[in-house]
Amino acid sequence: MSNENVVGILSKLISCKSLTPEDDGCQKYIADYLEKLGFEIEIKKNDDVINLIARYGKSSPVFAYAGHTDVVPTGDLDKWKSNPFELTEINSKLYGRGTSDMKGSVACILISIKDFINSNKDFKGSIIVILTSDEEGPAQNGIKKLVKDGDLTKHNIDMCLIGEPSSKKILGDTIKNGRRGSLSGKIIVQGIQGHVAYPHNAMNPIHAFSSTLKDLVNKEYDKGNEYFPPTSFQISNLNSGVGASNIIPGQLDMDFNFRYSTETTCEELMKSIAEIMDASNLKYTIDWHHSGDPYLTEKKELLNSCVKATKDILGIMPNISTDGGTSDGRFIAKICDQVIEFGLINESIHKINEYTTENDLKNTTKVYTQILKNIFS
Ligand SMILES: [Zn+2]
Helix, strand or coil: CCCCCHHHHHHHHHCCCCECCCCCCHHHHHHHHHHHHCCEEEEEEECCEEEEEEEECCCCCEEEEEEECCECCCCCHHHCCCCCCCCEEECCEEECCCHHHHHHHHHHHHHHHHHHHHHCCCCCCEEEEEEECCCCCCCCCCHHHHHHCCCCHHHCCCEEEECCCCECCCCCCEEECEECEEEEEEEEEECECEECCCHHHCECHHHHHHHHHHHHHHCCCCCCCCCCCCCEEEEEEEEECCCCCCEECCEEEEEEEEEECCCCCHHHHHHHHHHHHHCCCCEEEEEEEEEECCEECCCCHHHHHHHHHHHHHHCCCCEEECCCCCCCHHHHCCCCCCEEECCCECCCCCCCCCEECHHHHHHHHHHHHHHHHHHHC
């Protein structure tokens, strides 16, 4: 299999066992490829994470493509149709861990850039490729740190396309122009353990917390807006009790998460929760973990280029959306006011038997090439 077509490149990338935060040679391969096209290569290592910043051109506008080379674990190998680290075609589907999320997209952008540069030698502007091996894990030493350390500032990026798998059912049906913020918390409610037959000597935290729980769930945190659904509060874990049927538990733990819109802030949400909890007279503690602010791209140049390319190449009018989980877009949005996500179909990502198709890879490549043409014409 030739490494110069999109399937060949994907095959090479899939054969690297880049379980997060490993890169296992992906970025070396990509850097060599881009260097041959005339890119300047910068490697930034942060602990066990490897990041690549490759730039072609010196002038503006500056278009960046951002992505990741790491993948999530395979899960039970026996349930895979084939070796997840060997791109395998079965019934027109290409199986392998990372095919859709997101080595497939990386392979597409490499071909697109080559095609574009070869036929537009003197285009005015610059192309930057930013890759990290730390997106699927804690995501502390990847794009987040590059932004924080100012490694990207000097590049004055005007717009950034993130190749995350944004499509839902068919390629091109969804482009993301923002993401909700994510805020998690853990509440521990203190009770007094005792015998169920002597409740006056105990304090049952499940009973004490029940009405407060209802208040937390029923509260309207905001109404959302044109781009975002209303902020959602979701409980992920609720635990109390020691397993015995004759013991009143001494403690209740609850984990929850907000996916929040641009109509509220992390601080406002923390305040709302504190108000509800404080009104309850419960003895409690709360720990917060904020993993990302919401962002929204309202400036239209990149988005329009992507919508137009999708319509022209795929014949589809994409839905513009902000749903789904967080991505590295939340970090890049701090230094760049146009960030969108467009990539392959996300139906099989993180699952056993993750796959894509040669057709989708070829079409994504065409769309990416057309985006470059639209931007630099
Ligand atoms: Zn991804």
